[in-house]
Amino acid sequence: MKVLVIDDDEGSRKLACDLLKLKNIDPIEAGSGSEALVLLSPEIKFCITDIQLPDIDGYEIARRIKEEYPKMPIIVCTASISKIDKIKTMHMNHLFSAMLLKPIHVDNFNEVISKLL
Numbered sequence: 001m002k003v004l005v006i007d008d009d010e011g012s013r014k015l016a017c018d019l020l021k022l023k024n025i026d027p028i029e030a031g032s033g034s035e036a037l038v039l040l041s042p043e044i045k046f047c048i049t050d051i052q053l054p055d056i057d058g059y060e061i062a063r064r065i066k067e068e069y070p071k072m073p074i075i076v077c078t079a080s081i082s083k084i085d086k087i088k089t090m091h092m093n094h095l096f097s098a099m100l101l102k103p104i105h106v107d108n109f110n111e112v113i114s115k116l117l
Contacts, residue, residue, distance in 0.1 A: 002025075003026070003027050004028050004030060004036060005029050005047075016048055033056025037061070042069070047062075047073070047074045048077060051077070058076055058077075075116070078101065
């Protein structure tokens with residue numbers, strides 16, 4: 001199983017990828033939104049994206065993914081408490097399947113991933 005992990009922060013991206021590998025999931029890494037869009041394919045089962053990216057924000061990434069793959073689950077990560085209300089609204093509109101706060105906590109991460117599997 002392949003999962004796209006989008007985060008410009010290398011440490012956060014590596015942590016998410018390492019945690020996915022422990023679940024025998026093959027992470028595909030992208031450090032920007034434009035890089036992620038190039039990597040999208042039907043093989044990817046779900047996506048984990050940061051909101052703050054250097055080129056295209058996580059909301060726009062999610063919208064573009066849903067245009068091409070409407071059933072693909074998208075997990076959003078953010079360290080910004082001020083963005084939580086907007087994320088919750090997007091979740092209710094079926095753009096995001098789940099939300100993780102940064103720094104990523106292993107138990108929360110595993111719980112969210114397990115629900116998608």
